[in-house]
Amino acid sequence: MKRVLVLAYHFPPEGGPAVQRVLKFVKYLPENGYQPVVLTAKHPLPVRDPSLMADLPEGVRVHRVMDWAAWMPSAWRRAAGRRRFPDRHISWRKAAVAAAVRIVREEGTDLLFASSPPHSVQIIASEIADRTGIPWVADLRDEWAMDPNVAPSVRARMKRTEEETLSRCRAVVAVTPQALKNIRAAAPASALLHFLPNGYDPDDFPESGPEPKPAAGRLTIAYCGRFTRKSDPAVFLNALEDILRTRPEWADCLRLRVIGGTGNRRAVRDLPNVMRVSEFSTYQPHRSVLSVMRRADVLLLLATGTAASEVLTQKVFEYMATGNPILAVAHGPGELTRMLSAYRNARVAFQGDSAAVKRAVLRLLDDWRRGRLNRPCSSRFVRRFDRRSQAADLSRLFDRVLRKGAAR
Secondary structure, three states, rough: EEEEEEEEOOOEEEEHHHHHHHHHHHHHHHHOOEEEEEEEEEOOOOOHHHHHHHHHOOOOOEEEEEEEEHOHOOOOOHHHHHHOOOHHHHHHHHHHHHHHHHHHHHHOEEEEEEEEEEHHHHHHHHHHHHHEEEEEEEEEOOOOOOOOOOOOOHHHHHHHHHHHHHOOEEEEOOOOHHHHHHOOOOOOOOEEEEOOOOOEEEEOOOOOOOOOOOOOOOOEEEEEEEOOOOOOOOHHHHHHHHHHHHHHHHHHEEEEEEEEOOOHHHHOOOOOOHHHEEOOOOOHHHHHHHHHHHHHHHEEEOEEEOOEEEEOOOOHHHHHHHHHEEEEEEOOOHHHHEEEEEHHOEEEEOOOHHHHHHHHHHHHHHHHHHHHHHHHHOOHHHHEHHHHHHHHHHHHHHHHHHHHHHHO
């Protein structure tokens, strides 16, 4: 069995969405001829989910390297973070490189797989590849220079750093076709470019069927995740506030359940009617979140990025794996809307048209009242995003990289 060194800053027992993609690759790669060895950072964990450790196959070693800067007082970290580029996590660079070189020499490694963000991981991977000579595959879960959160004042510098870093890699993996298109300009002509979207783990969605819904009488709309600039709830929440103000009878048969960051509640503090029907929970273990998804009547999905840089997170695919109706407030036509159209059980409205968002919510409420909420989804389409088959796809890319290296 070949050995692959997996480099990722975030890894269980840390919880949250940042760990899922790498964890599931580690879970399923051994079935496809690759034994993972994980190198990750030891840092304060904002959220913990020890249950995720059960996904680690027997025999997988996890090396944890201390990121000392992450343990410093918050005021020091904020001040230092403004001076570190491309992100504050570059502080574990020397320790990570030293540990990786030792692992490669002592344990034997065929390939390096580095997953980001934080994108400083790719800079570290570049140095590891230079020091050891092993081929390196860069996995970008989010875009780098083209990420909408990158400040315009540093975008040009970020672009140069991206190009300089990726010029040394053998392959680049992106999670959307648009991201792959954007990365094409930064990656070397010799690099293999590969589209591998996020997905869902079939083990998390047993075929015994969906969990039973709560008793009839109230429609539950669930949102799982943080409200952010990429996932802005304002248009949806304002539409819901307007509906509840003009049709107060809906308040007795509607619940908005939000699971995610502690700051989510701030989004409704000036919306008294929405506040009355809302229930907020902070971070929950992944299994609990999946249960909420399965039991909800409707799953809320908010615009993910921009037209030039769409982000299709794991949540999109887990939502579809439930088979439940999805209400999406998207930025506009794009990869997300095409995917939801193929899913078939989704209602879509666009952020820039608040009246259309309000009409979509009203149609949803009316469909629920008439018993026409659910539509048959395309299970065949959803199965394309099975994490087990995606790990097999990734292993085939690894094979291509190794064959190409051997032919040099």
